[in-house]
Amino acid sequence: MKHIRAASLLPLALLVGTSAFAASPTTPAPGPARIVGSSEAGCIAGAVRxxxxxxxxxxxxxxxxxxWGHPDVIRHLLDLARTAKAASLPDLYMNDxxxxxxxxxxxxxASHQRGVDADVWLDVIGPHPVIPASEREFEPQTLVxxxxxxxxxxxxxxxxxxxIKLAANLPGVDRLLVNPAIKKQLCEVVTGDRNWLHKVRPxxxxxxxxxxxxxxxxxxxxCIDQPPAPAGIGCDASLDWWFAQLDSPKPPPPKTPPPPPKPVVLPPACRAIMAAP
Ligand SMILES: [Zn+2]
Structure with a gap:
């Protein structure tokens, strides 16, 4: 990807839509780690890869x-990989x-905007020998x-x-999202300590x-945190709600096409971060 001169980024830096990936600088902003904004609209300086x-x-x-992520997040992800390996899991596949x-x-x-969100594939059956970088373009297999x-x-x-338990118990993890069917499975099979299920949200x-x-x-x-997750481990009516949605009839398609999604407006402080050399 070609590096775009910082000055030409200004309008896009504050008002970015689906072209964000193509328009974004390809290097982190220099300086100490600094996170600005919320999950819906934010940015980061001093990210590490x-x-x-x-x-x-x-x-x-x-x-x-x-x-790219906040240094603490990257460190925790490396710790997760090490502890997973120690638990005899194959190499984790780390994604966005x-x-x-x-x-x-x-x-x-919407999230993934500030270096504090990470996707990890639920592919736990090895072996996972080291794959050449050019051959890593395959899709994960659904569990649902x-x-x-x-x-x-x-x-x-x-x-x-x-x-999932190792990840939920990592320091700093606020919540961990999985499909409702996966949450339901965890609710059914996890015995003993179930407190960590609180972090696992459908x-x-x-x-x-x-x-x-x-x-x-x-x-x-x-950096603005999300509101805390609801109390409890979530193996209750709040989970049933997701499956009830599957029973409700689908609304008819709208007669006129829906308006395009509103572009994300980043906080003003992100202007300097996006424009830094
Ligand atoms: Zn994600």
């Missing part, structure tokens, strides 16, 4: 993915984190039935519990990967 290979992990889908300076990420749901009502039993393994998609969302790291006064 997850290495493509480290003990217990490999980055995946390099062509369309981006791996954030762009070098954050901002909206095309094709990915086509009707969305449960997992595919032959694709579910105890190692999924091991991995969300659309996420049938083949989990999304780790970290809280604002210490000292990041311009």
């Amino acid at each position: 997850l290495p493509d290979n480290a003990p217990g992990m490999q980055t995946i889908r390099l062509k369309e993915s981006t791996f 984190i954030s762009l070098p300076r954050g901002g909206p990420l095309a094709g990915v749901h 039935r086509a009707d969305g009502r449960g997992i595919i039993p032959e694709r579910w393994h105890p190692e999924h519990v091991t991995l 969300w659309y998609g996420h049938t083949a990967h989990m999304h780790l969302h970290f809280s604002c790291p210490a000292g990041q006064t311009e």
